[in-house]
Amino acid sequence: xxxxxxxxxxxxxxxxxxxxxxxxxxxxxxxxxxxxxxxxxxxxxxxxxxxxxxxxxxxxxxxxxxxxxxxxxxxxxxxxxxxxxxxxxxxxxxxxxxxxxxxxxxxxxxxxxxxxxxxxxxxxxxxxxxxxxxxxxxxxxxxxxxxxxxxxxxxxxxxxxxxxxxxxxxxxxxxxxxxxxxxxxxxxxxxxxxxxxxxxxxxxxxxxxxxxxxxxxx
Amino acid sequence: xxxxxxxxxxxxxxxxxxxxxxxxxxxxxxxxxxxxxxxxxxxxxxxxxxxxxxxxxxxxxxxxxxxxxxxxxxxxxxxxxxxxxxxxxxxxxxxxxxxxxxxxxxxxxxxxxxxxxxxxxxxxxxxxxxxxxxxxxxxxxxxxxxxxxxxxxxxxxxxxxxxxxxxxxxxxxxxxxxxxxxxxxxxxxxxxxxxxxxxxxxxxxxxxxxxxxxxxxx
Numbered sequence: 377x378x379x380x381x382x383x384x385x386x387x388x389x390x391x392x393x394x395x396x397x398x399x400x401x402x403x404x405x406x407x408x409x410x411x412x413x414x415x416x417x418x419x420x421x422x423x424x425x426x427x428x429x430x431x432x433x434x435x436x437x438x439x440x441x442x443x444x445x446x447x448x449x450x451x452x453x454x455x456x457x458x459x460x461x462x463x464x465x466x467x468x469x470x471x472x473x474x475x476x477x478x479x480x481x482x483x484x485x486x487x488x489x490x491x492x493x494x495x496x497x498x499x500x501x502x503x504x505x506x507x508x509x510x511x512x513x514x515x516x517x518x519x520x521x522x523x524x525x526x527x528x529x530x531x532x533x534x535x536x537x538x539x540x541x542x543x544x545x546x547x548x549x550x551x552x553x554x555x556x557x558x559x560x561x562x563x564x565x566x567x568x569x570x571x572x573x574x575x576x577x578x579x580x581x582x583x584x585x586x587x588x589x590x591x592x593x594x
Numbered sequence: 595x596x597x598x599x600x601x602x603x604x605x606x607x608x609x610x611x612x613x614x615x616x617x618x619x620x621x622x623x624x625x626x627x628x629x630x631x632x633x634x635x636x637x638x639x640x641x642x643x644x645x646x647x648x649x650x651x652x653x654x655x656x657x658x659x660x661x662x663x664x665x666x667x668x669x670x671x672x673x674x675x676x677x678x679x680x681x682x683x684x685x686x687x688x689x690x691x692x693x694x695x696x697x698x699x700x701x702x703x704x705x706x707x708x709x710x711x712x713x714x715x716x717x718x719x720x721x722x723x724x725x726x727x728x729x730x731x732x733x734x735x736x737x738x739x740x741x742x743x744x745x746x747x748x749x750x751x752x753x754x755x756x757x758x759x760x761x762x763x764x765x766x767x768x769x770x771x772x773x774x775x776x777x778x779x780x781x782x783x784x785x786x787x788x789x790x791x792x793x794x795x796x797x798x799x800x801x802x803x804x805x806x807x808x809x810x811x812x
Contacts, residue, residue, distance in 0.1 A: 387605070389799060393792035397774060419776065456795050457802045464794075471693035478689045481774045481791040487798075525801065526794075550801040552794060556615060556699050558637065566804050568797040573699040574611035576682075576744075576770060577674050579786040580705075581607060583743060583768040584675045586784050 384455075388429045394419065395429070396452040397481075402445050409442040458486045463524045465548075467539045468531035469494040469502065469509045472554055476528055477504035487526075491518045495535070512539070516546035525549045533557035602673075606647045612637065613647070614670045615699075620663050627660040676704045681742045683766075685757045686749035687712040687720065687727045690772055694746055695722035705744075709736045713753070730757070734764035743767045751775035 384392070398419055402410060412430070416423035423439070430436040433455050435448050453459065466473045469492050476482075477492055489505050493512040502509045510518070518524070527548040529536050536555035543551060550566040553559055561567050602610075616637055620628060630648070634641035641657070648654040651673050653666050671677065684691045687710050694700075695710055707723050711730040720727045728736075736742070745766040747754050754773035761769060768784040771777055779785050 383803070384799075389796050390792060393795040394787070394789055396795075397789070397791070398776065456799055458795070458798075462798055471689070471696045475689035475693040476790070479790055482794060485791050485795065487794055526798065549804070550797050552797050558616065564804070566797060566800045568793065568800070569612070570793050571612055571615070572694070572697055573615070573703050574608055575786065575788050576700060576705055577611040577614075577676070577703065578607050579768050579770050579784060580676070580680055580744065581602075581674055582784045582786070585601070586767070586782070 384432050388432065391421075391429055392452060392456060393485075395426075396449065396456065396485075399445055399449045399452065403449055407445055410445055410448075411442045412436040412439060453486075461486050461488045462526060463488050463490040463522055464526040464528060465490050465515060465519060465524050465543075466492040466528045466530060467494075467512060467515065467543065468529060468535070468555075469496070469499045469504070470530065473528075473530035474504055476530060476554075477507070490522050490524050491515065512542070515542060519543070519546040519548060523547070526552070528552045528554070529559075530554045602650050606650065609639075609647055610670060610674060611703075613644075614667065614674065614703075617663055617667045617670065621667055625663055628663055628666075629660045630654040630657060671704075679704050679706045680744060681706050681708040681740055682744040682746060683708050683733060683737060683742050683761075684710040684746045684748060685712075685730060685733065685761065686747060686753070686773075687714070687717045687722070688748065691746075691748035692722055694748060694772075695725070708740050708742050709733065730760070733760060737761070737764040737766060741765070744770070746770045746772070747777075748772045 398415065412427045413423050416426040427436045427439060433451050435451060436443060464487055466476055466489065473492060477489055489507050492504060492507055492509050493515045494500060494509050495512050499509045500511055525548060527543040529539055529551060531539050533555045536553065536557050537559055540551055540559045540561055544561055544565055549564065551561060552568050552570060554570045556571055556573065559567060616633065630645045631641050634644040645654045645657060651669050653669060654661060682705055684694055684707065691710060695707055707725050710722060710725055710727050711733045712718060712727050713730050717727045718729055743766060745761040747757055747769060749757050751773045754771065754775050755777055758769055758777045758779055762779055762783055767782065769777070769779060770786050770788060772788050774789055774791065777785060
């Protein structure tokens with residue numbers, strides 16, 4: 377990439393996919409141009425925060441002015457490195473693994489399910505998104521052959537560490553972990569924990585806060 | 595609550611459940627006391643950030659000193675308003691709804707599934723965590739009767755807005771939305787979007803970042 381890119385702060389990074397999704401929806405609806413104020417109002421966030429977020433890649437530099445939706449979508453996809461399809465594997469074909477495999481947005485956003493694995497013989501052979509569940513022992517061969525770098529762990533907490541080690545040995549460099557357990561991985565591996573309870577607790581906390589005071593947070 | 599409570603920043607709020615989970619694990623392992631340094635090392639986060647987070651409720655005020663694990667757990671649960679069981683309902687009994695219903699941590703963390711609803715006759719009657727899927731039309735009656743305040747939406751994007759309106763009319767005041775769509779709800783309702791694609795995109799972005807430079811982020 378020729379453009380010098382600032383390191384994007386964590387909070388901004390979390391919001392970029394939401395902007396991308398909204399802009400793609402506008403694009404699908406045939407909207408050609410949009411202002412930061414309009415986009416912020418639709419997403420119900422502060423418009424100066426939105427402009428600050430877009431500042432990292434030169435979008436919405438002037439308040440009030442409209443920008444081409446297709447250009448913003450393109451820049452966001454470029455920033456998020458979503459130019460070429462990204463392959464990923466899932467370990468753990470239980471409810472959550474099935475839900476991830478079936479989540480429609482991943483495909484639309486350029487992520488391709490390369491394989492789904494489990495140890496349970498009852499699950500092996502079942503198909504999700506046209507991909508059959510295979511024995512976890514076959515994960516390294518597939519990951520190596522296709523050069524997959526991204527692995528999702530939706531196993532039990534007890535199995536997660538062993539699976540993470542198997543993935544790392546196979547060449548996986550980024551792990552999205554849904555098992556509520558702290559994993560040990562080498563420094564060079566990017567680990568992202570998705571702790572669903574945290575989401576539910578945060579919402580519950582905000583609801584109490586809403587009852588306590590007049591100020592409302594989203 | 596008699597203790598004057600600061601407003602907890604968003605980023606801290608996201609980390610509290612992770613601390614709680616780790617401390618509960620220590621408790622289950624029979625560990626009586628812990629220092630901020632040890633806990634931070636186990637979670638691989640900066641220990642001064644951890645102390646800053648705990649500062650909101652008076653834990654870990656002195657670096658190096660150990661604190662009673664059971665006391666920290668109790669304070670965290672108090673802050674997160676997890677004293678009494680919290681009931682919730684799920685609308686949408688597809689893969690994701692089933693995964694949420696079956697996620698083991700919610701039960702352990704004090705959240706109780708009061709009902710799960712769908713419009714698909716094939717799903718109605720199936721049982722998850724001992725709770726049978728019911729027709730979505732029966733949601734208002736159950737929510738009203740049990741005084742449920744928390745609703746999870748795992749329907750299709752197309753159905754989500756209608757379901758949100760049904761929930762709000764029934765008395766739900768907090769919505770955890772997994773459908774990748776912007777919902778319109780009254781100001782008094784707390785809305786939390788869980789956009790799974792955002793997690794995958796953030797991980798993918800960080801992996802590229804790891805390849806670009808020597809600095810590594812988690």
